[in-house]
Amino acid sequence: MEWEAVIGLEIHAQLATKSKIFSGASTAFGAEPNTQACAVDLALPGTLPVFNAEALRMAVLFGLAIDAEIGHTSVFDRKNYFYPDLPKGYQTSQLFHPIVGIGHVDIELEDGSTKRVGVTRAHLEEDAGKSLHEEFPSMTGIDLNRAGTPLLEIVSEPDMRSAEEAVAYVKKIHAIVTNLGICDGNMSEGSFRCDCNVSVRYKGEEKFGNRTETKNINSFRFIEKAIKGEIIRQIDILEDGGHITQETRLYDANKDETRSMRSKEEANDYRYFPCPDLLPIVIDDEYVEKLRSTLPELPDARKARFIEQYQLSEYDAMVLSAYRDLSHYFETAAQAADDAKLTANWVMGDLSKHLNQNDTDIKDSPVTAEQLGGLLLRIKDNTITGKLAKQVFEAMWAGEGSADEVIEAKGLKQVTDTGAIESMVDDVIAANQTQVDQYVSAEPDKRGKMIGFFMGKVMQASQGKANPGQVQGLLKQKLDALANS
Amino acid sequence: MSLDRTDVEKIAHLARLNIAEQDIQEYTENLSDILNLVDQMQAINTDDVIPMAHPMDAIQRLRIDEVTEGNQRDLLQTVAPAVEAGLFQVPKVIE
Numbered sequence: 227m228e229w230e231a232v233i234g235l236e237i238h239a240q241l242a243t244k245s246k247i248f249s250g251a252s253t254a255f256g257a258e259p260n261t262q263a264c265a266v267d268l269a270l271p272g273t274l275p276v277f278n279a280e281a282l283r284m285a286v287l288f289g290l291a292i293d294a295e296i297g298h299t300s301v302f303d304r305k306n307y308f309y310p311d312l313p314k315g316y317q318t319s320q321l322f323h324p325i326v327g328i329g330h331v332d333i334e335l336e337d338g339s340t341k342r343v344g345v346t347r348a349h350l351e352e353d354a355g356k357s358l359h360e361e362f363p364s365m366t367g368i369d370l371n372r373a374g375t376p377l378l379e380i381v382s383e384p385d386m387r388s389a390e391e392a393v394a395y396v397k398k399i400h401a402i403v404t405n406l407g408i409c410d411g412n413m414s415e416g417s418f419r420c421d422c423n424v425s426v427r428y429k430g431e432e433k434f435g436n437r438t439e440t441k442n443i444n445s446f447r448f449i450e451k452a453i454k455g456e457i458i459r460q461i462d463i464l465e466d467g468g469h470i471t472q473e474t475r476l477y478d479a480n481k482d483e484t485r486s487m488r489s490k491e492e493a494n495d496y497r498y499f500p501c502p503d504l505l506p507i508v509i510d511d512e513y514v515e516k517l518r519s520t521l522p523e524l525p526d527a528r529k530a531r532f533i534e535q536y537q538l539s540e541y542d543a544m545v546l547s548a549y550r551d552l553s554h555y556f557e558t559a560a561q562a563a564d565d566a567k568l569t570a571n572w573v574m575g576d577l578s579k580h581l582n583q584n585d586t587d588i589k590d591s592p593v594t595a596e597q598l599g600g601l602l603l604r605i606k607d608n609t610i611t612g613k614l615a616k617q618v619f620e621a622m623w624a625g626e627g628s629a630d631e632v633i634e635a636k637g638l639k640q641v642t643d644t645g646a647i648e649s650m651v652d653d654v655i656a657a658n659q660t661q662v663d664q665y666v667s668a669e670p671d672k673r674g675k676m677i678g679f680f681m682g683k684v685m686q687a688s689q690g691k692a693n694p695g696q697v698q699g700l701l702k703q704k705l706d707a708l709a710n711s
Numbered sequence: 712m713s714l715d716r717t718d719v720e721k722i723a724h725l726a727r728l729n730i731a732e733q734d735i736q737e738y739t740e741n742l743s744d745i746l747n748l749v750d751q752m753q754a755i756n757t758d759d760v761i762p763m764a765h766p767m768d769a770i771q772r773l774r775i776d777e778v779t780e781g782n783q784r785d786l787l788q789t790v791a792p793a794v795e796a797g798l799f800q801v802p803k804v805i806e
Contacts, residue, residue: 243776244776244777244778245774245776245777245778245779245780249780250774250777250778250779250780251778251780252778252780258784258797259796259797259798260784260787260788260797260798260799261782261784261797262782263784263787264780264783264787265780265783265787266780268787270787270790276772276773276774277771277772277773277774278773278774278776279773279774279775279776280775280776281776282773299764301764301765306725306726308727309804310799310801310804323764357804358798359803359804361796361798362795362800364802364803365793365795365800365801365802365803366800366801366802366803366804367795367796367798367799367800368798368799368800368801369797369798369799370799495725497725500764500765502765504771505764505765505767505769505770505771505772506764506765506770506771507770507771508770508771
């Protein structure tokens with residue numbers, strides 16, 4: 227019998243509001259402890275929450291982007307539990323009437339096919355504070371700066387069947403929320419994190435197996451590794467005749483394994499009920515339609531446009547359409563270079579490599595889109611060879627100026643003067659009699675490969691500046707003349 | 712529907728309420744009475760009634776997304792029993 231994994235995900239996306247969901251305290255990251263926690267966040271007696279209009283706008287915008295039902299009336303509920311970093315003793319969340327109802331996203335699989343993944347719901351809630359257990363010997367330190375930060379919890383259907391599908395889904399949601407500008411998507415700062423529900427069953431079986439939930443994973447790579455490891459762990463247990471305990475687990479990136487969180491003495495009993503401090507939110511059609519008209523172009527639509535408009539391959543279009551800044555860079559450079567395919571290769575190749583190596587955001591790229599376009603123009607008009615262009619790019623990255631300035635300063639201009647190239651070709655032929663003899667005596671169909679040797683010598687002699695096409699043409703012409711004489 | 716002693720003990724624990732042993736019986740009876748009243752109401756047909764989320768006939772007002780509360784840490788921490796390095800101090804919650 228073959229095993230099959232069943233995966234559902236809960237993603238917490240921190241909404242990019244300036245102030246908290248129910249108070250006027252700042253949500254900026256990295257402030258001194260408790261300097262952004264006001265009386266409402268601390269749940270001091272007599273305070274009341276007031277809902278942030280921007281959090282509502284962002285949640286509705288997300289719902290529209292995934293083609294979801296938007297609830298006309300939405301209600302906040304209290305989820306009750308006690309923990310010191312939750313000063314109220316309950317988290318204000320939504321259980322019964324979430325803002326965003328059933329929707330879906332399409333993910334691209336490795337074999338090129340597309341799969342639709344259902345989104346069960348997305349609801350608004352507040353984040354908790356942070357507990358610092360290690361700093362003090364017998365006490366726990368509490369920082370409430372994060373308490374009350376708005377989160378959109380996006381719950382998927384259990385539609386995914388492999389770690390790869392799960393990652394494709396997370397990346398798609400990540401691309402949507404960042405394109406909408408409702409979340410900065412910064413996973414290392416915890417603005418976008420994921421809980422993975424995983425179970426396994428025999429293929430073809432309808433009933434789900436017992437599932438585990440692995441909490442708060444904050445990188446695409448860890449999500450993939452954690453799910454893969456959890457699937458293997460569960461299959462091993464079941465094949466040994468054991469059974470899976472429904473529990474919460476933690477992913478340890480250092481050991482690359484999940485482990486059980488000590489289960490609470492009492493099973494979760496959150497006693498949800500409607501929050502009496504907040505009135506129902508009424509969302510009318512006019513509001514929804516107004517927001518719909520502000521929806522920016524989303525990755526799926528942009529991908530289709532890139533294929534249509536620039537004749538990009540499916541894969542190139544997918545990569546280049548995922549993020550707004552990347553897409554904008556590509557389009558700007560492609561326009562400047564007037565060559566989409568060449569631009570796509572450079573953006574996904576040399577540029578991405580440099581951005582990754584230097585951990586630089588594309589917005590901060592030292593080579594601007596216009597400058598890259600300028601470099602590509604010089605490849606196209608044969609001013610420089612493709613090989614030397616990489617050298618020019620390095621110099622541009624190091625801040626040595628535009629492509630034209632670098633080419634001029636380094637004297638990299640391609641030699642296209644036929645007379646000059648011809649004399650180099652003649653010199654190389656004269657200096658390598660042995661190889662010329664071999665060429666002449668070789669079968670005609672073997673000669674093509676043998677030209678490579680002479681090509682290398684001429685390019686070396688020209689310091690890479692000779693036009694490769696011209697060199698090749700002349701070499702072939704002259705060597706074949708010798709062979710046929 | 713009526714509650715028994717263990718239900719009351721469990722609810723008290725979940726709510727972190729310390730109730731006296733001799734009061735448990737009375738709580739059990741009182742809470743059961745409330746639930747019995749709810750049972751009576753359950754018998755009424757409410758098929759055409761939209762559930763009410765709030766007794767006030769009003770809708771939520773929204774706040775403009777602005778930072779209006781600055782750093783008030785020193786003031787707010789004057790009421791905290793223990794503070795160190797800007798952090799509220801509580802008894803250690805993990806072993």
